[in-house]
Structures are given as structure tokens and as C-alpha cells.
Amino acid sequence: MMEMVNVSWIVTLLAIFALFFVPSNYKAYTAAFAVVINSLITSWLAFPALSGQIVELSIFAGTFMGDIAIRIDGLSAWFILVINFTSLTGVFYGIGYLKVYNNPAPKLTLHWSLYILFHLSMVWVCMLQNGFAFLLAWELMSLTSMMLVIFDHNNAQTLKAGINYLVQMHISVVFLTIGFIWVYSSTGSFSFEAIRSFFQSNNNTWLFLVFFVGFGLKAGFIPLHSWLPHAHPAAPSHISGVMSGVIVKLGIYGIFRIITFLNSDFILLGEIILSLSVLTGIYGILNASVHRDFKRMLAYCTIENIGIIGMGIGIGMIGIGNGSAIMYFLGFGGALLHVLNHSLFKSLLFYSAGSVFQQCHTRNMEHLGGLIKSMPKTAAIFLVGAVAIGGLPPFNGFVSEFIIYIGLIEGIHSNNLSQILLFVLSLAGLSVIGGLSVLTFTKTFGVLFLGQPRTKLEHKPHEVSKLMLVPQYIIIAIMLSVAFIPQFYLKIIGTALMQMNPLPADMTGIIEYANTIQGISMYSFLLIAVVTVVWLIRSLVMKQRIQRIDATWGCGYTAPTSRIQYTGKSFSKPLGKILNFLLIENKHFEELKPGEIFPEKRSYVSHYHDFIERNLIDPVLSRLNYSVNYFSFIQNGRIQSYVLYGIVFILAIFILTVFNFVS
Amino acid sequence: MLSVILIVLAAIFFTGIIIRTKSLASGRKGPGILQPIWDVIRLFRKGVVYSETTSFVFQIAPTIYFATVIMAMLVVPFGQSRGVLSFNGDFIFFAYVLALGKFFSIIAAMDTGSSFEGMGASREALYSMFAEPAFFILMGSLALLSGHTSFHEIFAALHIGSQISYALAALATFVLLMIAMIESSRMPIDDPKTHLELTMIHEVMILDNSGFDLGLIFTAGYLKFAIYGALIVNLFIGVIPFQYAIPSFFAIQFLMAVSIGLIESFMARFRMSHNPQFIVALTSVSLLIFFGVLLILQKFM
Numbered sequence: 001m002m003e004m005v006n007v008s009w010i011v012t013l014l015a016i017f018a019l020f021f022v023p024s025n026y027k028a029y030t031a032a033f034a035v036v037i038n039s040l041i042t043s044w045l046a047f048p049a050l051s052g053q054i055v056e057l058s059i060f061a062g063t064f065m066g067d068i069a070i071r072i073d074g075l076s077a078w079f080i081l082v083i084n085f086t087s088l089t090g091v092f093y094g095i096g097y098l099k100v101y102n103n104p105a106p107k108l109t110l111h112w113s114l115y116i117l118f119h120l121s122m123v124w125v126c127m128l129q130n131g132f133a134f135l136l137a138w139e140l141m142s143l144t145s146m147m148l149v150i151f152d153h154n155n156a157q158t159l160k161a162g163i164n165y166l167v168q169m170h171i172s173v174v175f176l177t178i179g180f181i182w183v184y185s186s187t188g189s190f191s192f193e194a195i196r197s198f199f200q201s202n203n204n205t206w207l208f209l210v211f212f213v214g215f216g217l218k219a220g221f222i223p224l225h226s227w228l229p230h231a232h233p234a235a236p237s238h239i240s241g242v243m244s245g246v247i248v249k250l251g252i253y254g255i256f257r258i259i260t261f262l263n264s265d266f267i268l269l270g271e272i273i274l275s276l277s278v279l280t281g282i283y284g285i286l287n288a289s290v291h292r293d294f295k296r297m298l299a300y301c302t303i304e305n306i307g308i309i310g311m312g313i314g315i316g317m318i319g320i321g322n323g324s325a326i327m328y329f330l331g332f333g334g335a336l337l338h339v340l341n342h343s344l345f346k347s348l349l350f351y352s353a354g355s356v357f358q359q360c361h362t363r364n365m366e367h368l369g370g371l372i373k374s375m376p377k378t379a380a381i382f383l384v385g386a387v388a389i390g391g392l393p394p395f396n397g398f399v400s401e402f403i404i405y406i407g408l409i410e411g412i413h414s415n416n417l418s419q420i421l422l423f424v425l426s427l428a429g430l431s432v433i434g435g436l437s438v439l440t441f442t443k444t445f446g447v448l449f450l451g452q453p454r455t456k457l458e459h460k461p462h463e464v465s466k467l468m469l470v471p472q473y474i475i476i477a478i479m480l481s482v483a484f485i486p487q488f489y490l491k492i493i494g495t496a497l498m499q500m501n502p503l504p505a506d507m508t509g510i511i512e513y514a515n516t517i518q519g520i521s522m523y524s525f526l527l528i529a530v531v532t533v534v535w536l537i538r539s540l541v542m543k544q545r546i547q548r549i550d551a552t553w554g555c556g557y558t559a560p561t562s563r564i565q566y567t568g569k570s571f572s573k574p575l576g577k578i579l580n581f582l583l584i585e586n587k588h589f590e591e592l593k594p595g596e597i598f599p600e601k602r603s604y605v606s607h608y609h610d611f612i613e614r615n616l617i618d619p620v621l622s623r624l625n626y627s628v629n630y631f632s633f634i635q636n637g638r639i640q641s642y643v644l645y646g647i648v649f650i651l652a653i654f655i656l657t658v659f660n661f662v663s
Numbered sequence: 664m665l666s667v668i669l670i671v672l673a674a675i676f677f678t679g680i681i682i683r684t685k686s687l688a689s690g691r692k693g694p695g696i697l698q699p700i701w702d703v704i705r706l707f708r709k710g711v712v713y714s715e716t717t718s719f720v721f722q723i724a725p726t727i728y729f730a731t732v733i734m735a736m737l738v739v740p741f742g743q744s745r746g747v748l749s750f751n752g753d754f755i756f757f758a759y760v761l762a763l764g765k766f767f768s769i770i771a772a773m774d775t776g777s778s779f780e781g782m783g784a785s786r787e788a789l790y791s792m793f794a795e796p797a798f799f800i801l802m803g804s805l806a807l808l809s810g811h812t813s814f815h816e817i818f819a820a821l822h823i824g825s826q827i828s829y830a831l832a833a834l835a836t837f838v839l840l841m842i843a844m845i846e847s848s849r850m851p852i853d854d855p856k857t858h859l860e861l862t863m864i865h866e867v868m869i870l871d872n873s874g875f876d877l878g879l880i881f882t883a884g885y886l887k888f889a890i891y892g893a894l895i896v897n898l899f900i901g902v903i904p905f906q907y908a909i910p911s912f913f914a915i916q917f918l919m920a921v922s923i924g925l926i927e928s929f930m931a932r933f934r935m936s937h938n939p940q941f942i943v944a945l946t947s948v949s950l951l952i953f954f955g956v957l958l959i960l961q962k963f964m
Contacts, residue, residue, distance in 0.1 A: 370776070372718045383720075383770075392763040393756065402759075406752040412807045417962050420807065424953055427803045428796035428946070434759070435792030438766050442788055446773030446781070452716055516751045523734070523748055523756065530730040534879070538726055541875055546710030552777045553714070553870045555860050566773070566781020574789050578939050 001045065001057055005070070008041045012120055016113040024105045028095040031112035035091045035119050039084035042123045049077035052495045061133065069129040069191060074496025075260070076126040078336060079253045082343050083126070085478070086245040087119040089471040093351050094238030096467035100358060111151055118144035118242075125250055131180035131190040135173065142169040145247055149235040161234035168217055168227040175214030176254075182207055192261070199263040208269055211258045219251025220303045221310060222280045223612045229287070232299035233363060237354020240295060244302045245347035249339050252309055256332075259317065260500045266321030271422060274314025278429035281307025283582075283612070285433050289440040290572045290583050290608045293363045294353050297444060298346065301389065304433060305342045308404060309335045311426060315407040322414055329497060329510055330407030336493045338400035341388070341482060345397060348475045349385040352378050355468055356448060359461035365447045365568050367457075372449040374461045379449040381472045386441035388479055391434055394524030396482035402520060405430065406513065436575075443571045452562035484521045490514070569606070576608070584609040666741035666893060669909070673916045674882075674889035675700055680917060684924025699885065703878045711874035716776040724771030725876035725883075731764030732883040732890070739893050740815035742900040742908045751812045754802045758795065761846070764883070765791055772868040779860040783867035786935070790852065790864070793942040794845045800949035801838050804956045818897040831955045832898050834948055839898075840919065841945050843891030847884055849923060851941070854932040862935070892916045 015034030022030050049055055055072040072080070094115070098108070121141040128134045146169065150162035180190060186202065187194040198207065217224040228248070232240045255273075262269070284303030291297045312335025319327025355378045360368055372379040388395035408430065411423035463469075482489055554560050576583045589604040634645075679696035686693025713721065737747040738757045746753070765787065772784040806812050808831075809820035821832075845852050848865030860867050869880055896915045900908040933941060957963060 370716070372720070376718075379718075387763070387766060390762070390766065391759065392766060393760055398759060402752060402755055405755045406812065409752060409803065409806055409812050412803055413810060417957070420957070420962060424800060424803045424807075428800050431758070431795040431799040432792065434762065435788075435795040438762055438769075439788040439792055442766055442769040442773065442784065446770050446784070450718065450720065450770060450774040451776030451781075513751065519748075519750050520756070526737075526748075527730065527734050527760065530733050531727055534726045534730050534733075535723070538875055538879075541707065542711070545874060548710065548712045549715050550712050551714065552716050552775045553779075554777070555779060562776070564778050565776050566778045566785065571781060571785040571788075574785060574939070575792075 001055065002059070004041050004045060005057065005059070008038045008120065011037045011041075012116050015116055019109045019113050024103075024108055027105070027108045027112050028091075028098065031115055032091045032095060034116045035087055038116070038120055038123070039088055042080055043084050045127075046072055046077035046080040049074050050081075050492050050495065052499065054499065065130070065132055068133045070127045071129045071192075072127055074492070074499045075253070075256055075336075078492065078496055079126045079249065079339070080123055082249065082340055083119070083122045083246045086242055086343050086347050087122070089347060089351070089475055090238045090242040090245075091115060091119075093241065093354070093468050093471045094236070096465045097236065097238050097354055097358060099465070099467075107151075111148065114144045114147050118148060122246060122250060126253060129192040131183065131192065131195075134192075135176060135180065138176065139173060141247070141250070142166070142173070145239075145243060148239045149231050149243075151236050151239065152234070155234075158234040161230040165227045165231040168224075172214050172217035175210055175217070179207060179210045179214060182210065192257070195258070196261040196263075199261050204262055204265040205268060208258060208262060208265070209272075212255060212273075215251040215254035215258070217251070219248050219255070219310075220280075220284075220306045221276055222283050222303070223616055225280070225284070225303045225306075226610060226613045226617055228303055229296050229299045229610065232302070232350075233293055233295035237295075237350055237357060240298075241347035241350035241354070244299065244350055245343040248302060248306060249343060252306070252313075252335070252339055255313060256336075256500075259313070266317045267419075270314045270317030270319075270321060271419070272314075273310055273317060274422060274426060277307045277310025277314055278426050279307070280304070280310060281433045282429055282436070283307075285436040285440060286575075286579065286583060287608070287610060289436055289443065290576050290585075292366050292568055294365045294444055294448060295350070295357070295363050297365075297440065298349055298353060301349075301437070301440065302342075302346060304437065305338070305346065305389070308401065308430070308433065309338045309342070311335075311430065312338060312400075312404045312407065314426075315404065315411060318411060318414075318419065319407075322419075324410070324414075326510060326513065327407055327410050329494065330403055330410060330513065332497055332500070333490060333493050334400050334403035334407055336496070337403060337482070337486070337489060338397075340489065341396045341400045341479070344475050344479050344482070345385045345388040345395075348381065348472055348479070349389065351468070351472050351475075352382040352385060355464040356382075356461075358464060359459070360457055361459075362457075365444065367455045368448050369454040369562065369565065370450065370452045371461060375449075375463050377463055377469055379445075381469075381476065382449065383445060384476055384479070386445050390437045390441050392438075393520075394483055394527050396479045396486075398524070399483060399486045399517065399520060401430070401434070403517060406516070439572070439575065443568050447568040447571070451565050454562055454565065454567070483524055486521055487514070487518050490517065582611050584611055584614060664747060665744045665905075666739050666746055667736060669741060669912055670736055670739065670886065670889045670893050673892060673913065674885040677888050677892070677916060677920050678885050680920035681924045681927070684921050685928050688925060688928035699881070703881050703885075706873075706878035706881065707875055709874040711876065712871075714775045714777075714871045717774045717871070720767075721771045721774040721871075722876070724767040724774075725872060725879040727767045728764040729879040729883045731760045731767075732886050734760045736886055736890050738814060739890055740818060740897065741893065741912070742897065742903060742905070743819055744905075745815045749813055749815045753813045753815075754817075757814070758798060761887075762791070768868060768880075771872075775871045777870065779863075779867050780870055782861070783864050786864045786938075787848075787868060790845055790938060790942055793939055794842050794945065797838055797942075797945040797949045798842055800946060800953055801835060804949070804953040805835070807953075808956045808959065814897075819901055821898065821901045827955055827959055831952050831959075834952050834955070835898055836895050838945055838948050838952070839891055839895050841942075843888060844923070845942060846891065847888050850927040851930055851933050852938055854927075856927075857932070862932070888920075889916065892919050895919065 011034055015030055018030055019027055045055060049072045057070040058067045061068050121137050124137040125141055128137055146162055146166045149165055150158055152158045183195050183198045184190055187198050220228045232244055281304050284300050284307055288297045288300035312331045315331030316328050319331050357363055388397040391397040391401035408423050408427045412420055585606055585608055587606045590602050592599055676696055678699040683693045683696055735757050738753045740746040769784040769788055772780040805817050809817045811817050811820055853864040855866055857863055872880060896912045
């Protein structure tokens with residue numbers, strides 16, 4: 001086993017070394033080769049865990065860190081496989097995506113080396129069982145992904161987004177470090193088992209919340225989400241797909257991992273997570289519905305889906321607290337399945353959105369339209385992703401949302417008034433999320449792909465290359481397999497959940513729900529069958545009918561242009577108007593002056609702002625900036641003073657040690 | 664199975680009765696009860712005109728819309744007899760499968776590139792989004808009251824005993840009726856008779872549909888009404904034997920159609936900007952039902 005882990009290291013180093021020498025055209029293939037090898041190895045390591053065998057290894061990492069435990073249980077294995085799959089589709093899509101751009105060789109070398117490291121670090125995050133080593137892998141993951149985000153580093157906006165991401169990820173690291181040091185100071189160990197013993201003898205709530213903030217920053221729970229809408233649009237599309245598909249899921253992994261060590265306070269923490277998640281979901285999708293940058297829209301939609309996953313986690317934790325095995329399995333099971341589902345359809349949507357961006361060179365959907373004519377395959381792929389992410393049958397999103405729904409309804413049957421209230425409101429919240437995502441994705445799909453082109457593009461868009469399409473077809477195939485044989489995936493999740501520590505005793509009623517969920521796939525088949533039958537009848541009838549092509553009904557107006565089509569902005573305007581206290585719109589325009597008979601050409605600009613970023617984060621930061629400014633003399637740009645700081649620091653340590661202030 | 668037959672039968676007469684009521688109320692004789700069905704049959708025989716802007720989405724959308732309504736119909740039970748599909752959480756499937764139909768009808772409207780149809784699509788998406796929580800809180804409350812999670816079990820276990828549960832049933836009827844009005848785009852949310860495209864919702868979305876597709880959309884609309892009618896009937900007939908239940912099904916459907924006709928005759932459509940408020944108010948009625956259920960179950964302890 002251990003040899004395999006070493007092989008993956010060696011392959012990674014060799015590939016990075018080789019990347020310096022191979023010609024530009026082959027760099028991407030070299031990287032893909034390394035990612036494939038690493039994925040195969042780590043998947044092979046993870047496979048036994050799927051059937052319930054826990055893989056335990058340890059590596060010796062020098063005298064300072066000692067032996068580091070590596071442990072792959074069902075939970076790790078699930079996330080490792082999700083990471084591997086999305087990273088693989090990402091690298092192959094990326095080959096095609098970057099091919100059309102003329103990038104200098106060093107830039108490509110750096111990009112693909114980082115990609116290999118990025119993939120490996122994510123896998124390591126799921127395997128390491130030592131706080132210190134975990135933080136190293138976590139840090140490597142954050143740094144490599146940040147460098148991947150700023151691929152287009154000549155653009156000031158991109159750099160700004162990258163730095164924003166970097167800073168926020170380090171706030172996350174600070175919280176995680178505090179958490180691990182807290183455990184270390186009370187148990188004297190950095191290993192994950194120490195967290196378990198900490199929870200057994202101490203208050204659970206506060207340490208969990210510290211970890212939750214740390215991991216929640218990665219996952220994007222509100223109000224910790226504000227890096228997502230900046231970083232995702234800035235990154236190249238194959239990176240946004242992988243980031244949104246898996247990197248935010250590692251925040252979820254961390255939360256799950258800490259839950260396995262928890263000992264008490266399940267109900268309180270579960271209620272906190274559930275309510276926060278409902279708000280996260282609604283907030284995310286509300287913002288998604290108004291933005292016209294379609295990649296930013298997808299980023300907000302990621303926040304929504306993190307909310308849905310979080311709802312599952314909340315249900316599961318309340319289930320543990322209530323001793324209800326049904327809620328435990330439905331909540332956590334729904335959350336884990338939604339992790340897979342979201343990684344599938346979100347990467348699919350980012351890839352197809354990337355295809356649009358590659359062909360049209362704009363992320364503003366108001367400039368596009370009618371792309372279904374020039375890019376029919378991409379349009380069909382996006383449509384599949386849009387229906388699936390709305391949680392609509394017959395696709396995979398419905399299966400996991402359905403599980404979370406019945407988890408909520410199961411919660412309604414509990415005996416505690418406050419829980420009943422929370423569950424009913426969450427039920428309403430989830431239904432609002434569903435309705436809003438229909439609005440968001442009908443808008444995006446409709447504006448991007450349907451109707452007529454809204455502006456004349458410099459280059460006529462064409463369908464993208466096979467290299468970009470095939471990974472997307474594979475994702476769709478996996479999505480369909482989740483939709484139609486969910487029992488296969490649920491069995492794996494069930495095994496993983498059995499291994500998780502705090503297992504409620506009562507197991508009755510699970511079988512009935514298992515049958516129900518299996519039934520869902522049958523009904524989805526039935527739906528497709530009904531559609532097919534109606535379609536066949538229609539085709540038969542239509543053969544004998546006269547079909548004519550004519551202009552769209554213009555209400556008597558005979559000279560319509562493509563500019564009078566309904567825009568995405570106007571599509572979501574009624575919603576924005578009703579919720580204008582949350583969806584803050586900034587408009588710049590000049591009113592018509594009283595005496596102006598022949599109006600001149602004028603402009604109208606409108607932007608939506610993130611409510612939390614604007615009202616919670618920015619004011620705090622600007623206050624902070626104000627006071628921190630007084631210390632700017634420290635960072636004066638002179639190397640001499642920086643050397644002096646080092647000497648002062650060393651002296652201080654020396655003196656304090658000599659006089660025994662620190663031991 | 665019984666429910667499907669009954670719903671189809673009710674759907675045949677439902678819209679005809681509405682139109683007849685409206686005619687009588689305005690002092691006209693009006694068309695026959697079966698006129699909507701003849702209209703649909705005629706549409707099925709007609710040729711079609713497609714807009715040159717449209718793609719395959721526009722052609723497949725009516726089919727999917729119709730199929731989703733059929734699927735929703737299969738879930739609805741009738742008193743003691745199950746729906747064709749009956750499982751835990753089937754009301755979630757009901758709501759989501761209808762949402763799928765809506766998704767496709769919305770993008771079909773966007774496909775024409777017409778500003779009017781985009782406007783209708785936007786309104787349809789917004790209003791149905793606002794109506795969702797009302798339905799889910801209602802079903803969640805009924806699930807809490809009955810202790811079950813499927814349509815059939817919930818309705819079969821609803822016992823109307825105390826006065827407060829009569830009040831709840833009346834409120835639930837109101838919520839379901841209003842959701843039916845929103846879903847089928849009738850008054851007071853939308854006026855199917857209006858001749859101004861700017862004030863339409865559903866009608867304006869299907870401006871470019873013709874022939875067979877339009878027939879499918881109309882049929883789905885008739886069925887949708889009868890489906891919601893059947894849900895309302897189910898609130899009352901829980902344990903009543905079939906010989907009374909079936910006549911009362913038709914009686915309630917008839918009453919519903921007549922009252923819709925009367926509402927449309929004597930009421931004006933709401934202003935567009937007031938619609939969201941009205942629909943959100945529906946959610947608060949649902950919450951009232953929820954608190955009523957908590958009262959009945961004596962959870963306030």
C-alpha cells in the first residue's frame with residue numbers, strides 16, 4: 001500500500017520535471033498523464049474502503065512530525081473518488097480549453113505543474129489524520145488553487161480576485177490552526193484521534209464552531225462566502241469547474257470529519273447548521289438570479305448548493321441527537337449524494353459556460369443569445385445541467401434533494417416544538433430554493449442559448465472541439481447513472497455512514513425509505529416513457545400536417561430587431577424589485593433634462609451588489625484599514641529595517657529563553 | 664387508478680362549466696359545456712406554424728409539459744384508493760414534476776425571442792416560485808397532523824372531527840384553490856380573456872404555439888385544474904365509502920368550476936405589482952394552518 005503512495009509522489013515530481021522540457025503542445029498531455037496515474041493510484045487505495053475495509057497506513061515525516069497516520073475510511077474514499085473524477089474531466093476539458101489561446105510555454109508549465117499538485121493535495125487532505133500534516137496539505141491546496149485562479153494574471157480584476165481568495169483562505173487556516181492548537185494544548189497531540197478525546201472530556205460547541213468557521217470559509221456558507229463570486233469567474237473555466245465542483249466540497253469534508261469526532265451537543269449544532277444552511281441556500285440562489293455574468297451566476301449557485309448540502313448535514317446531526325437513525329441516514333446520505341451530484345452538474349455547467357466564453361469572449365449574457373443554433377451540443381449539455389441543478393426529475397439532482405426533503409418531513413414528526421418549527425420553515429425554504437433555481441436557470445439558458453443573438457460578435461461562434469465535449473458527455477453519463485440506479489451509490493454511502501462514529505441505535509424504517517428512493521428512479525423512467533410516447537404520437541400526427549416557418553408574433557409590429565428581445569436583466573427585474581432590500585442595485589444614468597427636446601446619446605449602467613459583502617464585510621474592513629494605517633510605518637519598503645525586525649525578534653526570543661520567561 | 668379516471672372525466676367538463684357560468688353571469692347563452700374539448704380536437708387536426716427563431720426546445724416543450732401533468736395526475740389518490748404511484752414523499756415528486764413542465768414551457772417562451780413571451784415567462788417563473796412555499800407548508804402541516812408522508816396516507820388519515828379542523832380544511836381548500844388559480848393562470852392572478860399582451864401571463868407565453876402543440880398545452884391546462892380539484896376533494900372524503908365519495912367528487916368539482924366562473928365574472932384582475940404580495944400572503948395562510956395543526960396536536964406545551 002505504502003509503495004503506491006510513494007509512486008504517486010514520484011510520478012508527480014517526474015511529471016513536473018518533465019513539464020519543463022516537453023514542447024508546449026504536449027505539456028497538457030503530460031499533466032493529464034500524471035493526473036490519470038495519480039487518480040488511478042488513489043482510487044485504488046480508496047476502493048477497499050467503499051466496501052467497509054478501512055485502509056490504515058503511516059508515513060514517517062522526520063523527527064519533528066514523527067509518524068503521520070493515513071486513514072481512508074468510507075467518508076474519505078467517497079470524497080477522494082469525487083475529487084479524482086472531477087479532476088480528470090477538468091484536465092481533459094482544460095487541454096481543449098487552453099488550446100485555442102496562445103499561451104507562452106513558461107505560463108503553461110507553471111499552470112499544469114500546479115494542476116497536478118493541486119489534485120494531489122486535495123486527495124491528501126482527505127487522507128491525512130494529523131492536524132499538522134493536514135494543515136500543510138490544506139495550505140498547499142489553497143496556494144496552488146490560488147495560483148491557478150490567476151492564470152490570466154495580466155488582468156487586474158483577476159489578480160484582485162486571486163488576492164481576495166488568498167486572504168480569505170488564510171483566515172480559514174487561522175481558524176483551523178486555532179482549532180488544532182486548542183486540541184493540542186489540552187491533549188498534547190496533533191492527531192485526529194486527539195480531537196475525539198478532546199470532545200469526550202470538554203465542551204463540544206465552541207471548538208466545533210471554530211472548525212466550522214474554518215471549513216465553512218472554504219465551503220462558502222454565508223457570511224463566509226464572499227470569495228466565491230470573485231474567484232470563480234476570474235479563473236479559467238476548467239479551474240472554476242474543479243474549484244466549484246470539489247474544492248468547496250473539501251470544506252464539507254472537513255465539517256463531516258469533525259462531526260465524526262463529536263460527542264455531544266448534536267441538536268444545538270445541528271439546528272445552527274440547518275438554519276444557516278437554509279439562509280445560505282436562499283441567499284445564494286437569490287443573488288444568482290440577478291447577475292448577468294454567467295460565471296458569477298454559477299458561483300452564487302454553488303453557494304446555494306452548499307446550503308442544500310448543509311441542510312442535509314443539519315438534519316443528520318439533529319437525527320443523531322434525537323436518536324433517529326432515519327434522519328441520520330437521510331440527512332447525511334442526502335448531503336453526501338448531493339456532494340457527488342453537485343460536483344457533477346456544477347463542473348458540467350462551468351465547462352459548458354467555458355465553451356461559450358471561449359467562443360464568444362464575453363461573460364455578459366446580455367450580449368449573447370441564440371447560441372443553440374451555432375453551438376447545439378453545448379446548448380444541450382447546458383440544458384441537461386440546468387434541469388439537473390434545479391433538482392428536477394428525471395435527473396440526479398432530484399434524487400438527492402428528494403432525500404433531503406423526506407429527511408425534513410421525517411423531522412417534522414419529532415416531538416420538540418422548536419424542531420418542528422425549524423423543519424417546517426426549512427421545508428418552505430428548500431421549496432423556495434427550488435423555485436428560484438428554476439427562475440435562475442430558465443433565465444440563463446433562455447438568454448444565452450435561445451432567441452436571437454443580441455449583439456454582433458467579433459467572431460462567429462462555433463461548436464467546440466471533441467476534446468472539450470467528451471468529458472462533458474462522460475459527466476452526463478455518470479449523472480444519469482445516479483438518477484437511474486441511485487441504490488448503487490446509496491449503498492456505498494450507507495457503508496460509509498455505518499463507519500462514522502456516533503451511530504444511533506434504532507434502525508427501523510430505513511428499508512422502506514430505501515425502497516422509496518429506488519422507486520424514484522422507476523418513476524423517472526416512467527416520465528421519460530410518457531414523454532417518448534407523447535412525442536411519438538406527435539411525430540406521427542405531424543407527418544400528415546402542414547408545417548410552416550414564419551416570423552415570431554410581433555403584436556402587429558413588423559420590424560422587430562433582436563434588441564427588443566426580453567433581456568436577462570428584465571427577466572429577473574420583478575424579483576429584484578420585490579427583494580430590493582436584499583438585492584442592492586446600483587444604477588448610474590442621467591435623467592432627461594426638462595428642456596431637452598432632442599435627447600443625446602446616453603448610457604445606463606446597473607450593478608447588483610452582494611448584500612453581506614457590502615453591509616457586513618466592507619464596513620468592518622474599511623474601519624480596520626483606518627486603524628491599521630497607523631502602523632504602516634513598519635512596512636516601509638526598506639530591506640534594512642526588515643533585517644532589523646528579524647534581529648530584534650531573535651534577540652527577544654533569546655532573552656526571554658535565557659530569563660526563563662518561555663520554556 | 665380510480666382517481667385518474669375521475670380526473671379525466673372532470674377535466675372534460677371543468678373548463679366548459681367555467682365558460683358557461685361566465686356567459687350566464689353576463690347574460691349570454693354561451694357555448695356548450697363540451698366546447699373546449701371540441702376546440703382541442705380541432706387543434707389536433709390543424710397544421711402548425713413555427714417561428715423562424717425557434718429551435719428544437721420549442722417543439723419538444725409542449726410534449727414535456729403535457730407528460731409532466733400526466734405524471735402529476737398519476738400521483739393523486741382518491742379517498743381510500745391509492746393513486747397509480749404512491750410512495751413516501753410523493754407530494755414532493757408532484758410539485759417537482761410540475762416544475763419540470765413549467766421549466767420547459769418557460770424556456771419555450773424564451774425560444775421565440777419575443778419580448779412579450781419573455782415577459783410572460785418571467786412572471787410565470789416568479790409567481791410559481793412564490794406559490795411553492797405555500798404548498799409545501801400546507802403539505803408539511805398535513806403530514807404533521809396525520810403522521811404520514813404520502814398523499815394517500817395523509818388524506819386517508821385526515822379525520823374531520825373538531826371545529827378547528829373544519830376551519831383548517833376550509834383554509835386548506837382556499838390555499839389549494841388559489842394555487843390552482845396561479846398554476847392555471849386564472850383570475851385574480853391572470854386574466855385569460857385579456858386581449859392585451861402586456862397584461863397576460865400564461866396566454867402570452869403560448870402566443871407562438873399552434874396546432875397539435877397548442878392542443879397539448881390546452882389539454883394539460885384542463886387536467887391541471889381537475890388535479891387540483893381532486894386534491895381539494897381529498898381533503899374531505901377521507902373515510903367516506905365510494906358510493907358517496909364519487910358523487911361528492913363531481914359535486915365539489917362542479918362547485919369549484921362555478922365559483923371560478925363567478926369570481927371571474929365579478930372580479931377584476933389584480934394589478935401586476937400586487938400579485939406577488941397576494942401570493943406571499945398565501946404562504947401566511949399556510950402558516951396559519953400549520954399553527955392550527957400544532958394546536959390540535961397540543962404541541963404548545
